[in-house]
Structures are given as C-alpha cells and as structure tokens.
C-alpha cells in the first residue's frame with residue numbers, strides 16, 4: 019500500500035541514523051528547515067531559514083527531498099527500531115513550519131508502523147499540533163525560558179503561545195518529554211529551575227530533560243553570516 023503524499027517534498031538539512039538522544043531506542047532523526055525562533059544560542063542555525071542555503075565556505079545547507087526518499091532512509095533501519103524500541107524523530111528547526119511535508123512524513127511512518135517522535139519548540143498555530151496529535155507517539159517539547167519578556171529577549175518570540183500549546187497537548191493526553199536547554203547567563207537562575215522542577219512533577223509530563231549548552235552552532239552561524247553568541 020502506498021502512503022498518500024509520498025511525492026510531497028520538503029527541505030531537509032540532515033538525516034542522522036542510529037541517533038541515541040532523540041527519543042527512545044535507536045532512531046533516525048530527520049531535520050527539517052524552517053524555524054520561527056531565533057535563539058541566541060542556536061545549535062542548528064542552518065535550520066532557521068526554510069530555504070536551502072550556501073555558506074561562505076561553499077557548503078550547502080538543505081536540499082529538497084520527497085517523503086518517499088526520506089522514508090527509504092528511515093525504513094533501512096526498521097529492524098533496529100524493532101529491537102531497541104526506537105523509531106523516527108522529526109526535528110529541525112521547527113518541523114511544523116513545513117506543515118504539509120511534516121504531516122505527510124508522519125502519515126508515511128504511521129502507515130509503515132514506525133513509532134514517531136516530534137521535536138517542537140512549541141511556537142506554532144495550535145490547530146497544527148492538534149492535527150498532528152494522532153500521528154505522534156511522543157512529543158519532545160522545548161521549555162527554554164519561563165518568563166515572556168525573557169523569552170522574547172533571547173528567542174525573538176514571547177512564550178505565551180508556547181505555554182498555551184503545552185497546556186493544549188497535556189489536555190489532549192499527549193505523551194510529552196519536556197526538554198530544557200540550560201544556558202549560562204540566560205536561564206540558569208533559581209526561578210527558572212523551580213519552574214522546571216514543577217513541570218517535572220506535573221502528571222501530564224512524562225519526564226524532564228535538562229540539556230547542556232554546546233557551541234556546535236557557532237561555526238555554522240559564521241559560515242552563514244549569522245550573528246552568533248558564545249555562552
């Protein structure tokens with residue numbers, strides 16, 4: 019049976035096989051371009067623009083792929099998903115920026131009985147999350163800053179919609195792991211830590227992961243002529 023939408027194409031900037039930190043078990047992580055945020059510490063600055071880009075070095079960031087092409091890569095590791103409890107993770111960027119492509123990928127994975135995880139920054143129209151909900155087994159939901167002014171200062175958008183979307187997913191019984199990057203001088207303060215602790219004991223949150231800062235985005239940002247801060 020052929021999945022609807024396998025000819026749908028989107029812009030991918032990476033596919034990582036045998037990923038160990040993007041959900042349970044061994045996973046294939048597909049990175050979609052496009053993000054509404056501009057986090058000052060961004061580790062994937064090549065994801066921010068939805069379009070393919072060429073760096074000053076000549077390196078190409080992003081290329082079109084169809085759902086069928088992505089699924090060929092994903093399905094190559096099916097036996098590892100079965101033995102490890104893994105699956106496919108859609109990441110970015112913010113995967114819902116390329117909504118039709120993201121949905122078609124999730125539908126194709128569902129049809130192939132591959133478990134799915136969606137990495138989201140949470141800043142997207144709520145109806146998109148609701149439409150994807152039946153296709154997503156696990157959400158990795160980012161919680162970066164706890165106050166809206168701080169959120170705007172460091173990511174370019176305030177946090178209200180993110181909070182509302184998190185509440186919405188909880189209300190609909192989604193399986194959620196909250197992912198919290200800890201950036202020195204940005205959000206490593208006791209009040210943010212206390213909010214994370216409260217989420218950790220929330221019955222709607224399966225677990226909380228505190229993620230250390232890493233500077234892997236700096237060289238890529240420089241190559242793309244983007245502003246990058248070292249923390």
Ligand code: SF4
Nearest residue numbers: 053055057060111139
């Ligand atoms: S949400 Fe992620 S990809 Fe988007 S700007 Fe922030 S760190 Fe970068």
